[in-house]
Amino acid sequence: MAERANAAVLTAPRMFEFREFDIPEIGPDEAVLRVEAAGLCGTDYEQYAGHLTGTPWDMWDIIPGHEIFGWIDRIGTDAAAHWNVKEGDRVVVEAIIPCGHCFQCAIGSVTLCQSSLGYGLYKPVSDAPSLWGGYASHMYLHPKALLHKVPSDIPADILSLFNPLSNGVRWAYEEPETTLGETVVIEGPGQRGLLSLIAAKEAGAGKVIITGTSQDAARLDLALQFGADAVIDVDKENAVERVVELTEGRKADVVVEVSAGATQPVVDAVDMVRPGGRIVLAGLKSFKPVPNLVTDKIVINEIKLMGVLSAGWPSIEKALDILQRRGNELKPLCSHMFPLEDADKAVRALGREFDDGTEVVHIALDVAGSG
Ligand SMILES: [Zn+2]
Ligand SMILES: [Zn+2]
CATH class of the missing domain: 3.40.50.720 (NAD(P)-binding Rossmann-like Domain)
Known part of the structure; x- marks a missing residue:
């Protein structure tokens, strides 16, 4: 078990720096995720290029990555009970951490929570315990994070479609x-x-x-x-x-x-x-x-x-069901996987800044497979 976490930190537009962080000590209601992979979307590119100026997500130094899944690395007893997961379980982590108290949470519009708490876009590394994004070997699981348990037999590239597919579910079906x-x-x-x-x-x-x-x-x-x-x-x-x-x-x-x-x-x-x-x-x-x-x-x-902008819990559950039944049909969408150390290349490929001859459709960072 690694003693330290490795992370790709975005320190300025177009500037990644690789840093090590302590893996946090956890309390009874917290956990640590060992990141398996992080999917990329247009937002990753906007963030990288510095186009989020003037939005709530304009911050540095930050660990990007908000379409995250991995395995529970360590977990407190209360957290294990309320998420119904144990060490070693494979989970998808939602980007937004709803506060549970604001007006939007109270009326059930969790994706519109006003708290600005979440992964990959919401917290700089200066906020303890730093590991707030998926471009890292480990990520902190806040007590209010939303997890979905997923079967171990869905290949990583297919599973990395969960976020865009949950959008499709909400946009073309639910709404x-x-x-x-x-x-x-x-x-x-x-x-x-x-x-x-x-x-x-x-x-x-x-x-x-x-x-x-x-x-x-x-x-x-x-x-x-x-x-x-x-x-x-x-x-x-x-x-x-x-x-x-x-x-x-x-x-x-x-x-x-x-x-x-x-x-x-x-x-x-x-x-x-x-x-x-x-x-x-x-x-x-x-x-x-x-x-x-x-x-x-x-x-x-x-x-x-x-x-519509995002998707919430029910859309992600439906997306996971589709991936489990017919994920392999969607393989042609998974055009690129990059190791964590190639985070810069991955985001630039997404922004079509270079062409490796393969049409870019969906890109993910294969964190667990990284050297
Ligand atoms: Zn995204
Ligand atoms: Zn809220």
Whole structure:
């Protein structure tokens, strides 16, 4: 058992430093996680590039990594009882540590907790016991952390999809209340778009259509491989007209907008959803306004429009169930695994700052497999 923890600490934009920390002494209601892997998403890149200035997550020196899983390394007796886990158990750790007391926690909206306590984005290493992120051999488990026990036979690369898949579950199934036979359009074939497709199909959607640009050709092919009924290249075809055609004029019951940066998909969503349909907005646009958005169309057609950012406990449980049943089908999404010492390379690969010849879809840091 290692006496010290190794961590990749982000000390300034684009600056990782490898440091050792003491593994904390734990009380009865705490634990230490031996990190197995940490998945990466766009937020990891934004954090690395220094783009979180002005947000609550603007802090240095910090151990990134908020899509975390590993094994219980040591645990206090009370913690073992309330989490129902023991040393050696494999667990997924949620990024947010809800306080349990604020207004949002009180009404059950745990993902909107106002406490700003959590992993990878919320606490600098100067806050004891320092180990607040997944880019490290060990992580501190706070008494209020949320854990999910997971079976040992899901491969690490597949399990690292739990976070984006839980987003897909919430965005394409839970929030729009997608039901059997409905038509779902997903705008944007990134990892979250493709996993929204999986979730929509699991929900019983009859027809799932995915849109993307010509640059997304490889991802649109993946979408077809994962059971999409049709894909639309918006550079070559009019997305709205195609959706009208594919639904024989009925339009979509649900549109999930997961594209990054582009605003036209929001405008298109309003035109491709049926009257009374639901639009879920999940793609961030760097705070740009959306030109040509006519809200009267939303009013007249009684369209339900909702914004989503993350996923909570029930969505993660459903994602873990999907990974257990059919995780191996999702293998083609797991394009890259890097050891902890290559954290810098991993984040830059995610930001498409270099090309190793393999299309980047989902990246994880394989911490346990690191030398
Ligand atoms: Zn993330
Ligand atoms: Zn709270």
